[in-house]
Amino acid sequence: MLYTKTVTAADMKKPLSLNNQLFTNNKYAYYKYLRENDPVHKGKLLGPVSSYFLTHYDDCLAMLKDARFVRNRTTATGGRRLPFPVPKSVELLMNSMINVDEPDHRRLRGLVHKAFTPRTLAALSGRIETLTHQLIDQAEGKEQIELMEAFARPIPVTVIAEMVGVEAEEMPRFHAMMYALSDGMNGMKMPKTLLFDMPKAVKFVSGIVERKRSKPGDDIMTALIEAEEDGEKLSHDELVAMVFLLVVGGYETTYNLITNAVYALQRHPEQLAMLKADMTLLDSMIEEVLRFNGPLQATKPEYPTEDVTIRSVTIPKGATVLPLLGSANHDPAVFDDPAVFDITRQKNQHLGFGMGIHYCLGAPLARMETKIALQILLERKPNLRLAVDPSQIEVETRAGWHQYKAMPLFLD
Numbered sequence: 001m002l003y004t005k006t007v008t009a010a011d012m013k014k015p016l017s018l019n020n021q022l023f024t025n026n027k028y029a030y031y032k033y034l035r036e037n038d039p040v041h042k043g044k045l046l047g048p049v050s051s052y053f054l055t056h057y058d059d060c061l062a063m064l065k066d067a068r069f070v071r072n073r074t075t076a077t078g079g080r081r082l083p084f085p086v087p088k089s090v091e092l093l094m095n096s097m098i099n100v101d102e103p104d105h106r107r108l109r110g111l112v113h114k115a116f117t118p119r120t121l122a123a124l125s126g127r128i129e130t131l132t133h134q135l136i137d138q139a140e141g142k143e144q145i146e147l148m149e150a151f152a153r154p155i156p157v158t159v160i161a162e163m164v165g166v167e168a169e170e171m172p173r174f175h176a177m178m179y180a181l182s183d184g185m186n187g188m189k190m191p192k193t194l195l196f197d198m199p200k201a202v203k204f205v206s207g208i209v210e211r212k213r214s215k216p217g218d219d220i221m222t223a224l225i226e227a228e229e230d231g232e233k234l235s236h237d238e239l240v241a242m243v244f245l246l247v248v249g250g251y252e253t254t255y256n257l258i259t260n261a262v263y264a265l266q267r268h269p270e271q272l273a274m275l276k277a278d279m280t281l282l283d284s285m286i287e288e289v290l291r292f293n294g295p296l297q298a299t300k301p302e303y304p305t306e307d308v309t310i311r312s313v314t315i316p317k318g319a320t321v322l323p324l325l326g327s328a329n330h331d332p333a334v335f336d337d338p339a340v341f342d343i344t345r346q347k348n349q350h351l352g353f354g355m356g357i358h359y360c361l362g363a364p365l366a367r368m369e370t371k372i373a374l375q376i377l378l379e380r381k382p383n384l385r386l387a388v389d390p391s392q393i394e395v396e397t398r399a400g401w402h403q404y405k406a407m408p409l410f411l412d
């Protein structure tokens, strides 16, 4: 259920905080309220950090294409990268491709984009099919499974580990670290995350890069190491940041897309029946999930290099600004009946993969993995259904995401 009635206008009048429980459980109601009453809203991003939130589709789109908005705060303000001092390892992760501007961004993206073209990916489809079948085989005979753990996560984890050249045994540590990092960028936990968890993550990934140097393979990390050894193209720090970005960006979003799709279909049985009767609707169903309850609800923050006025609100130079993709994707000015989950929706230019120069590099891979996974799952387990009442399915309180805590299913 995306629109609930448990929040009041008085709640929604208060400055928004993306980590707030009430917002987490009612984000689509908040978005609607903000679009209608306070479309360029000043609230809180993480802890005490203020941010302007854009809620209309057109404003989000325009901002993501506007070169006056940059990711490196120093470019906009001449001051520090973050509003507080941070260790060197944090700076290193801050310099990953998703957080830098042109021309550095173009140089970095140019080094990795070849690994993600549809043609290179088509060669991967057989591997994904085999993997999907194996996971369902393993689940045979079990009365109940937890979808993410048993199915949705292992598929993209294995695929991205193999593409980047990370050993399968190293992936659980990536997962644990990534969780510590994203969960820890909040309130009291932030100092520990910045001083302890981030340096630890950087050390771990540096170690993997060093190992790969002596044991090259047919993978993205080896290609990046060669680019680094070539001089100029990539620094060691950029290499470490890229490996981290690709691994984490490559599985986290995708397992949530698979899970969010299963949930949306369970909550809309007539749409599920339509899909089962005509599996050619899989592609438009996936686009609809990206719009309706996509995993990423916001991009990374951006900073204007000059004062910018949007809908008569002047955002000062250097302020933090976040386009709320989830709100843009429910904007009635662009989508007919946005609260309706319609897997046959035609004009669906959602922003679930972002837009502009940072548009998702892995979008074709994510679409392919999700399509194969769901096709095989629905064909082999047509009776799968939630193992608990929908009211028991909880949403994670995690800034910028729409992610469920667990998805217990009966398969047969």
Ligand code: HEM
Residues within 6 Å of the ligand: 097, 098, 099, 109, 160, 245, 246, 247, 249, 250, 251, 253, 254, 257, 294, 295, 296, 298, 299, 300, 351, 352, 353, 354, 355, 357, 358, 359, 360, 361, 362, 363, 365, 366
């Ligand atoms: C359902 C799955 C996925 C969703 C919803 C998703 C969503 C997004 C979004 C919204 C952005 C823009 C973020 C921003 O502007 O700050 C993005 C960027 C990115 N995504 Fe994805 N993503 C998915 C899967 C993947 C996969 C499988 C990969 C594979 C490595 C990947 C790699 C990246 C990278 C590297 C960027 C940064 C691109 C740049 O800075 O130029 N994503 N993604």
